[in-house]
Amino acid sequence: MTTTPYSILITGANRGLGLALVKHMLASNPRPHHVIATSRSLGGEGSKELEELAAKEPRLSVLQLNVDNYATFPTLAKEVDGIVKENGLNVLVNNAGIHIRRGLEDVTVDDMTQTFATNTxxxxxxxxxxxxxxxxxxxxxxxxxxxWQRAVVINMTSILGSISSNNSGGLYPYRSSKAALNAITKSLSVDLVKDGIITCSVHPGWAQTDMGGPNAPVTIEESVQGMLKLFAKLDENSNGGFFLYDGSTINW
Ligand SMILES: NC(=O)c1ccc[n+]([C@@H]2O[C@H](COP(=O)([O-])OP(=O)(O)OC[C@H]3O[C@@H](n4cnc5c(N)ncnc54)[C@H](OP(=O)(O)O)[C@@H]3O)[C@@H](O)[C@H]2O)c1
Known part of the structure:
Protein backbone atom coordinates (compact mmCIF):
# COMPACT_ATOMS: atom_id res chain seq x y z
CA MET A 1 0.00 0.00 0.00
CA THR A 2 1.69 3.22 -1.07
CA THR A 3 -1.14 5.64 -0.36
CA THR A 4 -3.46 5.91 2.57
CA PRO A 5 -6.57 7.92 3.37
CA TYR A 6 -6.52 10.48 6.18
CA SER A 7 -9.51 8.77 7.79
CA ILE A 8 -11.48 5.55 7.42
CA LEU A 9 -14.59 4.29 9.21
CA ILE A 10 -15.42 0.58 9.31
CA THR A 11 -18.73 -0.75 10.65
CA GLY A 12 -19.02 -4.11 12.42
CA ALA A 13 -15.36 -3.86 13.39
CA ASN A 14 -15.36 -5.80 16.66
CA ARG A 15 -14.70 -9.17 15.01
CA GLY A 16 -14.24 -10.94 11.68
CA LEU A 17 -13.20 -9.03 8.58
CA GLY A 18 -14.00 -5.63 10.11
CA LEU A 19 -11.60 -6.13 13.04
CA ALA A 20 -8.91 -7.46 10.70
CA LEU A 21 -9.32 -4.42 8.43
CA VAL A 22 -8.84 -2.14 11.45
CA LYS A 23 -5.67 -3.97 12.53
CA HIS A 24 -4.21 -3.90 9.03
CA MET A 25 -4.97 -0.22 8.54
CA LEU A 26 -3.23 0.62 11.81
CA ALA A 27 -0.21 -1.49 10.87
CA SER A 28 0.08 -0.07 7.35
CA ASN A 29 2.77 2.36 6.30
CA PRO A 30 1.78 5.11 5.69
CA ARG A 31 -1.25 4.76 7.95
CA PRO A 32 -4.37 6.85 8.39
CA HIS A 33 -4.56 9.58 11.05
CA HIS A 34 -7.95 8.30 12.10
CA VAL A 35 -9.24 4.75 12.02
CA ILE A 36 -12.80 4.80 13.32
CA ALA A 37 -14.16 1.39 14.24
CA THR A 38 -17.79 0.91 15.13
CA SER A 39 -19.24 -1.92 17.15
CA ARG A 40 -22.87 -2.83 17.82
CA SER A 41 -22.15 -2.99 21.55
CA LEU A 42 -19.30 -1.87 23.77
CA GLY A 43 -18.02 -2.90 27.17
CA GLY A 44 -18.56 -6.65 26.81
CA GLU A 45 -16.63 -9.72 25.65
CA GLY A 46 -17.66 -9.15 22.02
CA SER A 47 -15.72 -5.90 21.68
CA LYS A 48 -12.91 -6.57 24.20
CA GLU A 49 -10.14 -7.03 21.64
CA LEU A 50 -11.11 -3.88 19.74
CA GLU A 51 -11.35 -1.79 22.90
CA GLU A 52 -8.01 -3.10 24.20
CA LEU A 53 -6.44 -2.11 20.90
CA ALA A 54 -7.95 1.38 21.15
CA ALA A 55 -6.52 1.82 24.65
CA LYS A 56 -3.00 1.42 23.17
CA GLU A 57 -3.56 3.14 19.86
CA PRO A 58 -4.35 6.88 19.78
CA ARG A 59 -5.23 6.79 16.07
CA LEU A 60 -8.07 4.35 16.72
CA SER A 61 -11.48 5.62 17.86
CA VAL A 62 -14.17 3.13 18.80
CA LEU A 63 -17.80 4.22 18.55
CA GLN A 64 -21.02 2.38 19.24
CA LEU A 65 -23.26 1.72 16.23
CA ASN A 66 -26.10 -0.68 15.64
CA VAL A 67 -26.61 -0.36 11.89
CA ASP A 68 -30.33 -1.17 12.30
CA ASN A 69 -30.75 1.85 14.53
CA TYR A 70 -31.07 4.49 11.82
CA ALA A 71 -32.26 7.24 14.18
CA THR A 72 -28.81 7.26 15.83
CA PHE A 73 -26.91 7.93 12.59
CA PRO A 74 -26.99 11.75 12.71
CA THR A 75 -25.53 11.69 16.25
CA LEU A 76 -22.82 9.29 15.13
CA ALA A 77 -22.01 11.54 12.17
CA LYS A 78 -21.57 14.46 14.62
CA GLU A 79 -19.20 12.38 16.75
CA VAL A 80 -17.18 11.49 13.66
CA ASP A 81 -17.19 15.15 12.58
CA GLY A 82 -15.56 15.96 15.93
CA ILE A 83 -12.77 13.47 15.14
CA VAL A 84 -12.04 14.19 11.49
CA LYS A 85 -12.85 17.94 11.56
CA GLU A 86 -12.05 19.95 8.41
CA ASN A 87 -10.54 16.92 6.66
CA GLY A 88 -13.87 15.10 6.47
CA LEU A 89 -14.23 11.33 6.20
CA ASN A 90 -12.35 9.77 3.28
CA VAL A 91 -13.51 6.16 3.45
CA LEU A 92 -16.74 4.57 4.66
CA VAL A 93 -16.68 0.77 4.73
CA ASN A 94 -20.19 -0.62 5.18
CA ASN A 95 -18.99 -3.96 6.53
CA ALA A 96 -21.48 -5.01 9.23
CA GLY A 97 -23.72 -7.77 7.96
CA ILE A 98 -25.73 -10.85 8.85
CA HIS A 99 -26.40 -14.12 7.08
CA ILE A 100 -29.62 -15.87 8.14
CA ARG A 101 -29.53 -19.11 6.14
CA ARG A 102 -33.06 -19.83 4.94
CA GLY A 103 -34.49 -21.67 1.94
CA LEU A 104 -37.91 -21.53 0.34
CA GLU A 105 -39.47 -23.91 2.89
CA ASP A 106 -38.43 -22.07 6.02
CA VAL A 107 -37.85 -18.38 5.17
CA THR A 108 -39.99 -15.99 7.24
CA VAL A 109 -41.02 -12.35 6.98
CA ASP A 110 -38.86 -11.61 10.00
CA ASP A 111 -35.80 -13.19 8.35
CA MET A 112 -36.28 -11.02 5.28
CA THR A 113 -37.03 -7.84 7.23
CA GLN A 114 -34.12 -8.27 9.63
CA THR A 115 -31.64 -9.06 6.87
CA PHE A 116 -32.67 -6.11 4.72
CA ALA A 117 -32.57 -3.83 7.79
CA THR A 118 -28.93 -4.71 8.48
CA ASN A 119 -27.44 -5.54 5.07
CA THR A 120 -29.25 -3.09 2.81
CA TRP A 148 -9.49 6.56 -1.22
CA GLN A 149 -7.31 9.60 -0.59
CA ARG A 150 -10.36 11.64 -1.60
CA ALA A 151 -13.63 9.87 -0.83
CA VAL A 152 -14.84 6.31 -1.27
CA VAL A 153 -17.84 4.29 -0.12
CA ILE A 154 -17.20 0.55 -0.02
CA ASN A 155 -20.18 -1.75 0.38
CA MET A 156 -19.18 -5.17 1.62
CA THR A 157 -21.34 -7.42 -0.47
CA SER A 158 -21.15 -11.07 -1.50
CA ILE A 159 -20.95 -13.09 -4.67
CA LEU A 160 -24.17 -14.64 -3.32
CA GLY A 161 -25.76 -11.31 -4.30
CA SER A 162 -24.72 -11.79 -7.93
CA ILE A 163 -27.83 -12.69 -9.91
CA SER A 164 -25.88 -14.00 -12.89
CA SER A 165 -23.77 -16.34 -10.69
CA ASN A 166 -26.75 -17.82 -8.88
CA ASN A 167 -26.94 -21.45 -10.03
CA SER A 168 -27.83 -23.03 -6.71
CA GLY A 169 -30.84 -21.02 -5.51
CA GLY A 170 -31.96 -20.72 -1.88
CA LEU A 171 -30.50 -18.33 0.71
CA TYR A 172 -33.36 -15.90 0.10
CA PRO A 173 -32.64 -13.29 2.78
CA TYR A 174 -28.91 -13.01 2.20
CA ARG A 175 -28.83 -13.20 -1.61
CA SER A 176 -31.61 -10.67 -2.07
CA SER A 177 -30.25 -8.25 0.56
CA LYS A 178 -26.82 -8.21 -1.09
CA ALA A 179 -28.29 -7.95 -4.62
CA ALA A 180 -30.24 -4.91 -3.38
CA LEU A 181 -27.07 -3.52 -1.78
CA ASN A 182 -25.37 -3.89 -5.17
CA ALA A 183 -28.19 -1.87 -6.76
CA ILE A 184 -27.57 0.81 -4.12
CA THR A 185 -23.85 0.79 -4.95
CA LYS A 186 -24.66 1.41 -8.60
CA SER A 187 -26.99 4.34 -7.87
CA LEU A 188 -24.55 5.89 -5.39
CA SER A 189 -21.79 5.61 -8.00
CA VAL A 190 -23.89 7.58 -10.49
CA ASP A 191 -25.13 10.14 -7.96
CA LEU A 192 -21.91 10.88 -6.09
CA VAL A 193 -19.13 10.90 -8.66
CA LYS A 194 -19.83 14.59 -9.42
CA ASP A 195 -18.93 15.28 -5.78
CA GLY A 196 -15.62 13.42 -6.08
CA ILE A 197 -16.90 10.35 -4.23
CA ILE A 198 -16.62 6.87 -5.76
CA THR A 199 -18.59 3.82 -4.67
CA CYS A 200 -18.06 0.11 -5.21
CA SER A 201 -19.21 -3.30 -4.00
CA VAL A 202 -16.57 -5.72 -2.73
CA HIS A 203 -16.88 -9.48 -2.13
CA PRO A 204 -14.29 -10.45 0.47
CA GLY A 205 -14.19 -14.07 -0.69
CA TRP A 206 -15.58 -16.98 1.30
CA ALA A 207 -13.47 -16.24 4.33
CA GLN A 208 -12.78 -18.00 7.65
CA THR A 209 -14.82 -15.78 9.97
CA ASP A 210 -17.76 -16.70 12.21
CA MET A 211 -19.96 -16.07 9.18
CA GLY A 212 -17.79 -17.95 6.66
CA GLY A 213 -17.01 -20.85 9.04
CA PRO A 214 -13.77 -22.76 9.54
CA ASN A 215 -13.97 -24.62 6.21
CA ALA A 216 -13.95 -21.46 4.10
CA PRO A 217 -11.13 -21.55 1.51
CA VAL A 218 -9.85 -18.00 2.12
CA THR A 219 -8.10 -16.93 5.33
CA ILE A 220 -9.01 -13.62 6.94
CA GLU A 221 -5.42 -12.55 6.27
CA GLU A 222 -5.62 -13.28 2.51
CA SER A 223 -8.98 -11.58 2.20
CA VAL A 224 -7.99 -8.42 4.05
CA GLN A 225 -4.57 -8.07 2.42
CA GLY A 226 -6.21 -8.42 -0.99
CA MET A 227 -9.00 -5.97 -0.17
CA LEU A 228 -6.60 -3.32 1.09
CA LYS A 229 -4.55 -3.55 -2.10
CA LEU A 230 -7.79 -3.19 -4.03
CA PHE A 231 -8.97 -0.21 -1.93
CA ALA A 232 -5.66 1.56 -2.54
CA LYS A 233 -6.04 1.11 -6.32
CA LEU A 234 -9.65 2.29 -6.65
CA ASP A 235 -9.95 5.07 -9.22
CA GLU A 236 -12.51 6.60 -11.60
CA ASN A 237 -12.62 3.33 -13.57
CA SER A 238 -13.60 1.43 -10.42
CA ASN A 239 -16.64 3.62 -9.75
CA GLY A 240 -19.80 1.48 -9.65
CA GLY A 241 -17.80 -1.76 -9.86
CA PHE A 242 -18.33 -5.15 -8.21
CA PHE A 243 -14.99 -6.66 -7.22
CA LEU A 244 -13.59 -9.81 -5.65
CA TYR A 245 -11.01 -9.25 -2.89
CA ASP A 246 -8.21 -10.03 -5.36
CA GLY A 247 -9.25 -7.09 -7.57
CA SER A 248 -10.97 -9.10 -10.30
CA THR A 249 -14.43 -8.08 -11.50
CA ILE A 250 -17.60 -10.02 -10.65
CA ASN A 251 -20.67 -10.02 -12.90
CA TRP A 252 -23.81 -8.51 -11.35
N1 LIG B 1 -16.96 -14.31 5.68
C1 LIG B 1 -17.40 -14.53 4.45
O1 LIG B 1 -17.18 -15.60 3.88
C2 LIG B 1 -18.12 -13.43 3.70
C3 LIG B 1 -18.40 -13.66 2.35
C4 LIG B 1 -19.06 -12.68 1.63
C5 LIG B 1 -19.41 -11.50 2.23
N2 LIG B 1 -19.14 -11.29 3.56
C6 LIG B 1 -19.56 -10.00 4.14
O2 LIG B 1 -18.49 -9.40 4.82
C7 LIG B 1 -18.98 -8.63 5.92
C8 LIG B 1 -18.25 -9.04 7.20
O3 LIG B 1 -18.50 -10.42 7.40
P1 LIG B 1 -17.68 -11.33 8.44
O4 LIG B 1 -17.38 -12.59 7.73
O5 LIG B 1 -16.60 -10.56 9.10
O6 LIG B 1 -18.87 -11.64 9.45
P2 LIG B 1 -18.88 -11.90 11.03
O7 LIG B 1 -17.60 -12.49 11.47
O8 LIG B 1 -20.16 -12.64 11.27
O9 LIG B 1 -18.99 -10.41 11.61
C9 LIG B 1 -20.11 -9.64 11.33
C10 LIG B 1 -19.93 -8.28 11.94
O10 LIG B 1 -21.10 -7.50 11.63
C11 LIG B 1 -21.60 -6.99 12.85
N3 LIG B 1 -23.04 -6.75 12.81
C12 LIG B 1 -24.03 -7.58 12.43
N4 LIG B 1 -25.23 -6.97 12.58
C13 LIG B 1 -24.98 -5.73 13.07
C14 LIG B 1 -25.78 -4.63 13.44
N5 LIG B 1 -27.11 -4.66 13.35
N6 LIG B 1 -25.18 -3.50 13.88
C15 LIG B 1 -23.83 -3.43 13.97
N7 LIG B 1 -23.01 -4.46 13.67
C16 LIG B 1 -23.58 -5.58 13.22
C17 LIG B 1 -21.23 -8.02 13.90
O11 LIG B 1 -21.35 -7.46 15.20
P3 LIG B 1 -21.73 -8.37 16.51
O12 LIG B 1 -20.45 -8.95 17.00
O13 LIG B 1 -22.35 -7.39 17.44
O14 LIG B 1 -22.69 -9.43 16.05
C18 LIG B 1 -19.81 -8.32 13.46
O15 LIG B 1 -18.95 -7.31 13.89
C19 LIG B 1 -20.49 -8.87 5.96
O16 LIG B 1 -21.16 -7.82 5.32
C20 LIG B 1 -20.66 -10.15 5.17
O17 LIG B 1 -21.94 -10.26 4.57
C21 LIG B 1 -18.50 -12.23 4.31
Whole structure:
Protein backbone atom coordinates (compact mmCIF):
# COMPACT_ATOMS: atom_id res chain seq x y z
CA MET A 1 0.00 0.00 0.00
CA THR A 2 1.69 3.22 -1.07
CA THR A 3 -1.14 5.64 -0.36
CA THR A 4 -3.46 5.91 2.57
CA PRO A 5 -6.57 7.92 3.37
CA TYR A 6 -6.52 10.48 6.18
CA SER A 7 -9.51 8.77 7.79
CA ILE A 8 -11.48 5.55 7.42
CA LEU A 9 -14.59 4.29 9.21
CA ILE A 10 -15.42 0.58 9.31
CA THR A 11 -18.73 -0.75 10.65
CA GLY A 12 -19.02 -4.11 12.42
CA ALA A 13 -15.36 -3.86 13.39
CA ASN A 14 -15.36 -5.80 16.66
CA ARG A 15 -14.70 -9.17 15.01
CA GLY A 16 -14.24 -10.94 11.68
CA LEU A 17 -13.20 -9.03 8.58
CA GLY A 18 -14.00 -5.63 10.11
CA LEU A 19 -11.60 -6.13 13.04
CA ALA A 20 -8.91 -7.46 10.70
CA LEU A 21 -9.32 -4.42 8.43
CA VAL A 22 -8.84 -2.14 11.45
CA LYS A 23 -5.67 -3.97 12.53
CA HIS A 24 -4.21 -3.90 9.03
CA MET A 25 -4.97 -0.22 8.54
CA LEU A 26 -3.23 0.62 11.81
CA ALA A 27 -0.21 -1.49 10.87
CA SER A 28 0.08 -0.07 7.35
CA ASN A 29 2.77 2.36 6.30
CA PRO A 30 1.78 5.11 5.69
CA ARG A 31 -1.25 4.76 7.95
CA PRO A 32 -4.37 6.85 8.39
CA HIS A 33 -4.56 9.58 11.05
CA HIS A 34 -7.95 8.30 12.10
CA VAL A 35 -9.24 4.75 12.02
CA ILE A 36 -12.80 4.80 13.32
CA ALA A 37 -14.16 1.39 14.24
CA THR A 38 -17.79 0.91 15.13
CA SER A 39 -19.24 -1.92 17.15
CA ARG A 40 -22.87 -2.83 17.82
CA SER A 41 -22.15 -2.99 21.55
CA LEU A 42 -19.30 -1.87 23.77
CA GLY A 43 -18.02 -2.90 27.17
CA GLY A 44 -18.56 -6.65 26.81
CA GLU A 45 -16.63 -9.72 25.65
CA GLY A 46 -17.66 -9.15 22.02
CA SER A 47 -15.72 -5.90 21.68
CA LYS A 48 -12.91 -6.57 24.20
CA GLU A 49 -10.14 -7.03 21.64
CA LEU A 50 -11.11 -3.88 19.74
CA GLU A 51 -11.35 -1.79 22.90
CA GLU A 52 -8.01 -3.10 24.20
CA LEU A 53 -6.44 -2.11 20.90
CA ALA A 54 -7.95 1.38 21.15
CA ALA A 55 -6.52 1.82 24.65
CA LYS A 56 -3.00 1.42 23.17
CA GLU A 57 -3.56 3.14 19.86
CA PRO A 58 -4.35 6.88 19.78
CA ARG A 59 -5.23 6.79 16.07
CA LEU A 60 -8.07 4.35 16.72
CA SER A 61 -11.48 5.62 17.86
CA VAL A 62 -14.17 3.13 18.80
CA LEU A 63 -17.80 4.22 18.55
CA GLN A 64 -21.02 2.38 19.24
CA LEU A 65 -23.26 1.72 16.23
CA ASN A 66 -26.10 -0.68 15.64
CA VAL A 67 -26.61 -0.36 11.89
CA ASP A 68 -30.33 -1.17 12.30
CA ASN A 69 -30.75 1.85 14.53
CA TYR A 70 -31.07 4.49 11.82
CA ALA A 71 -32.26 7.24 14.18
CA THR A 72 -28.81 7.26 15.83
CA PHE A 73 -26.91 7.93 12.59
CA PRO A 74 -26.99 11.75 12.71
CA THR A 75 -25.53 11.69 16.25
CA LEU A 76 -22.82 9.29 15.13
CA ALA A 77 -22.01 11.54 12.17
CA LYS A 78 -21.57 14.46 14.62
CA GLU A 79 -19.20 12.38 16.75
CA VAL A 80 -17.18 11.49 13.66
CA ASP A 81 -17.19 15.15 12.58
CA GLY A 82 -15.56 15.96 15.93
CA ILE A 83 -12.77 13.47 15.14
CA VAL A 84 -12.04 14.19 11.49
CA LYS A 85 -12.85 17.94 11.56
CA GLU A 86 -12.05 19.95 8.41
CA ASN A 87 -10.54 16.92 6.66
CA GLY A 88 -13.87 15.10 6.47
CA LEU A 89 -14.23 11.33 6.20
CA ASN A 90 -12.35 9.77 3.28
CA VAL A 91 -13.51 6.16 3.45
CA LEU A 92 -16.74 4.57 4.66
CA VAL A 93 -16.68 0.77 4.73
CA ASN A 94 -20.19 -0.62 5.18
CA ASN A 95 -18.99 -3.96 6.53
CA ALA A 96 -21.48 -5.01 9.23
CA GLY A 97 -23.72 -7.77 7.96
CA ILE A 98 -25.73 -10.85 8.85
CA HIS A 99 -26.40 -14.12 7.08
CA ILE A 100 -29.62 -15.87 8.14
CA ARG A 101 -29.53 -19.11 6.14
CA ARG A 102 -33.06 -19.83 4.94
CA GLY A 103 -34.49 -21.67 1.94
CA LEU A 104 -37.91 -21.53 0.34
CA GLU A 105 -39.47 -23.91 2.89
CA ASP A 106 -38.43 -22.07 6.02
CA VAL A 107 -37.85 -18.38 5.17
CA THR A 108 -39.99 -15.99 7.24
CA VAL A 109 -41.02 -12.35 6.98
CA ASP A 110 -38.86 -11.61 10.00
CA ASP A 111 -35.80 -13.19 8.35
CA MET A 112 -36.28 -11.02 5.28
CA THR A 113 -37.03 -7.84 7.23
CA GLN A 114 -34.12 -8.27 9.63
CA THR A 115 -31.64 -9.06 6.87
CA PHE A 116 -32.67 -6.11 4.72
CA ALA A 117 -32.57 -3.83 7.79
CA THR A 118 -28.93 -4.71 8.48
CA ASN A 119 -27.44 -5.54 5.07
CA THR A 120 -29.25 -3.09 2.81
CA UNK A 121 -31.06 -0.23 4.56
CA UNK A 122 -28.30 0.31 7.15
CA UNK A 123 -25.55 0.93 4.55
CA UNK A 124 -27.79 3.24 2.49
CA UNK A 125 -28.93 5.39 5.41
CA UNK A 126 -25.45 5.48 6.93
CA UNK A 127 -24.02 6.70 3.62
CA UNK A 128 -26.73 9.38 3.56
CA UNK A 129 -25.80 10.50 7.09
CA UNK A 130 -22.09 10.63 6.24
CA UNK A 131 -22.54 12.47 2.94
CA UNK A 132 -21.56 15.92 4.30
CA UNK A 133 -18.35 14.44 5.75
CA UNK A 134 -17.57 12.47 2.58
CA UNK A 135 -18.15 15.57 0.44
CA UNK A 136 -15.95 17.61 2.75
CA UNK A 137 -13.16 15.02 2.41
CA UNK A 138 -13.49 14.98 -1.38
CA UNK A 139 -13.27 18.75 -1.62
CA UNK A 140 -10.51 19.07 1.02
CA UNK A 141 -8.40 16.62 -1.01
CA UNK A 142 -9.45 17.98 -4.42
CA UNK A 143 -5.82 18.02 -5.55
CA UNK A 144 -5.81 14.20 -5.33
CA UNK A 145 -7.22 11.86 -7.99
CA UNK A 146 -10.53 10.07 -7.36
CA UNK A 147 -9.87 7.26 -4.91
CA TRP A 148 -9.49 6.56 -1.22
CA GLN A 149 -7.31 9.60 -0.59
CA ARG A 150 -10.36 11.64 -1.60
CA ALA A 151 -13.63 9.87 -0.83
CA VAL A 152 -14.84 6.31 -1.27
CA VAL A 153 -17.84 4.29 -0.12
CA ILE A 154 -17.20 0.55 -0.02
CA ASN A 155 -20.18 -1.75 0.38
CA MET A 156 -19.18 -5.17 1.62
CA THR A 157 -21.34 -7.42 -0.47
CA SER A 158 -21.15 -11.07 -1.50
CA ILE A 159 -20.95 -13.09 -4.67
CA LEU A 160 -24.17 -14.64 -3.32
CA GLY A 161 -25.76 -11.31 -4.30
CA SER A 162 -24.72 -11.79 -7.93
CA ILE A 163 -27.83 -12.69 -9.91
CA SER A 164 -25.88 -14.00 -12.89
CA SER A 165 -23.77 -16.34 -10.69
CA ASN A 166 -26.75 -17.82 -8.88
CA ASN A 167 -26.94 -21.45 -10.03
CA SER A 168 -27.83 -23.03 -6.71
CA GLY A 169 -30.84 -21.02 -5.51
CA GLY A 170 -31.96 -20.72 -1.88
CA LEU A 171 -30.50 -18.33 0.71
CA TYR A 172 -33.36 -15.90 0.10
CA PRO A 173 -32.64 -13.29 2.78
CA TYR A 174 -28.91 -13.01 2.20
CA ARG A 175 -28.83 -13.20 -1.61
CA SER A 176 -31.61 -10.67 -2.07
CA SER A 177 -30.25 -8.25 0.56
CA LYS A 178 -26.82 -8.21 -1.09
CA ALA A 179 -28.29 -7.95 -4.62
CA ALA A 180 -30.24 -4.91 -3.38
CA LEU A 181 -27.07 -3.52 -1.78
CA ASN A 182 -25.37 -3.89 -5.17
CA ALA A 183 -28.19 -1.87 -6.76
CA ILE A 184 -27.57 0.81 -4.12
CA THR A 185 -23.85 0.79 -4.95
CA LYS A 186 -24.66 1.41 -8.60
CA SER A 187 -26.99 4.34 -7.87
CA LEU A 188 -24.55 5.89 -5.39
CA SER A 189 -21.79 5.61 -8.00
CA VAL A 190 -23.89 7.58 -10.49
CA ASP A 191 -25.13 10.14 -7.96
CA LEU A 192 -21.91 10.88 -6.09
CA VAL A 193 -19.13 10.90 -8.66
CA LYS A 194 -19.83 14.59 -9.42
CA ASP A 195 -18.93 15.28 -5.78
CA GLY A 196 -15.62 13.42 -6.08
CA ILE A 197 -16.90 10.35 -4.23
CA ILE A 198 -16.62 6.87 -5.76
CA THR A 199 -18.59 3.82 -4.67
CA CYS A 200 -18.06 0.11 -5.21
CA SER A 201 -19.21 -3.30 -4.00
CA VAL A 202 -16.57 -5.72 -2.73
CA HIS A 203 -16.88 -9.48 -2.13
CA PRO A 204 -14.29 -10.45 0.47
CA GLY A 205 -14.19 -14.07 -0.69
CA TRP A 206 -15.58 -16.98 1.30
CA ALA A 207 -13.47 -16.24 4.33
CA GLN A 208 -12.78 -18.00 7.65
CA THR A 209 -14.82 -15.78 9.97
CA ASP A 210 -17.76 -16.70 12.21
CA MET A 211 -19.96 -16.07 9.18
CA GLY A 212 -17.79 -17.95 6.66
CA GLY A 213 -17.01 -20.85 9.04
CA PRO A 214 -13.77 -22.76 9.54
CA ASN A 215 -13.97 -24.62 6.21
CA ALA A 216 -13.95 -21.46 4.10
CA PRO A 217 -11.13 -21.55 1.51
CA VAL A 218 -9.85 -18.00 2.12
CA THR A 219 -8.10 -16.93 5.33
CA ILE A 220 -9.01 -13.62 6.94
CA GLU A 221 -5.42 -12.55 6.27
CA GLU A 222 -5.62 -13.28 2.51
CA SER A 223 -8.98 -11.58 2.20
CA VAL A 224 -7.99 -8.42 4.05
CA GLN A 225 -4.57 -8.07 2.42
CA GLY A 226 -6.21 -8.42 -0.99
CA MET A 227 -9.00 -5.97 -0.17
CA LEU A 228 -6.60 -3.32 1.09
CA LYS A 229 -4.55 -3.55 -2.10
CA LEU A 230 -7.79 -3.19 -4.03
CA PHE A 231 -8.97 -0.21 -1.93
CA ALA A 232 -5.66 1.56 -2.54
CA LYS A 233 -6.04 1.11 -6.32
CA LEU A 234 -9.65 2.29 -6.65
CA ASP A 235 -9.95 5.07 -9.22
CA GLU A 236 -12.51 6.60 -11.60
CA ASN A 237 -12.62 3.33 -13.57
CA SER A 238 -13.60 1.43 -10.42
CA ASN A 239 -16.64 3.62 -9.75
CA GLY A 240 -19.80 1.48 -9.65
CA GLY A 241 -17.80 -1.76 -9.86
CA PHE A 242 -18.33 -5.15 -8.21
CA PHE A 243 -14.99 -6.66 -7.22
CA LEU A 244 -13.59 -9.81 -5.65
CA TYR A 245 -11.01 -9.25 -2.89
CA ASP A 246 -8.21 -10.03 -5.36
CA GLY A 247 -9.25 -7.09 -7.57
CA SER A 248 -10.97 -9.10 -10.30
CA THR A 249 -14.43 -8.08 -11.50
CA ILE A 250 -17.60 -10.02 -10.65
CA ASN A 251 -20.67 -10.02 -12.90
CA TRP A 252 -23.81 -8.51 -11.35
N1 LIG B 1 -16.96 -14.31 5.68
C1 LIG B 1 -17.40 -14.53 4.45
O1 LIG B 1 -17.18 -15.60 3.88
C2 LIG B 1 -18.12 -13.43 3.70
C3 LIG B 1 -18.40 -13.66 2.35
C4 LIG B 1 -19.06 -12.68 1.63
C5 LIG B 1 -19.41 -11.50 2.23
N2 LIG B 1 -19.14 -11.29 3.56
C6 LIG B 1 -19.56 -10.00 4.14
O2 LIG B 1 -18.49 -9.40 4.82
C7 LIG B 1 -18.98 -8.63 5.92
C8 LIG B 1 -18.25 -9.04 7.20
O3 LIG B 1 -18.50 -10.42 7.40
P1 LIG B 1 -17.68 -11.33 8.44
O4 LIG B 1 -17.38 -12.59 7.73
O5 LIG B 1 -16.60 -10.56 9.10
O6 LIG B 1 -18.87 -11.64 9.45
P2 LIG B 1 -18.88 -11.90 11.03
O7 LIG B 1 -17.60 -12.49 11.47
O8 LIG B 1 -20.16 -12.64 11.27
O9 LIG B 1 -18.99 -10.41 11.61
C9 LIG B 1 -20.11 -9.64 11.33
C10 LIG B 1 -19.93 -8.28 11.94
O10 LIG B 1 -21.10 -7.50 11.63
C11 LIG B 1 -21.60 -6.99 12.85
N3 LIG B 1 -23.04 -6.75 12.81
C12 LIG B 1 -24.03 -7.58 12.43
N4 LIG B 1 -25.23 -6.97 12.58
C13 LIG B 1 -24.98 -5.73 13.07
C14 LIG B 1 -25.78 -4.63 13.44
N5 LIG B 1 -27.11 -4.66 13.35
N6 LIG B 1 -25.18 -3.50 13.88
C15 LIG B 1 -23.83 -3.43 13.97
N7 LIG B 1 -23.01 -4.46 13.67
C16 LIG B 1 -23.58 -5.58 13.22
C17 LIG B 1 -21.23 -8.02 13.90
O11 LIG B 1 -21.35 -7.46 15.20
P3 LIG B 1 -21.73 -8.37 16.51
O12 LIG B 1 -20.45 -8.95 17.00
O13 LIG B 1 -22.35 -7.39 17.44
O14 LIG B 1 -22.69 -9.43 16.05
C18 LIG B 1 -19.81 -8.32 13.46
O15 LIG B 1 -18.95 -7.31 13.89
C19 LIG B 1 -20.49 -8.87 5.96
O16 LIG B 1 -21.16 -7.82 5.32
C20 LIG B 1 -20.66 -10.15 5.17
O17 LIG B 1 -21.94 -10.26 4.57
C21 LIG B 1 -18.50 -12.23 4.31
Missing amino acids: IGPLMLTQSFLPLLKRAASHASDKPLG
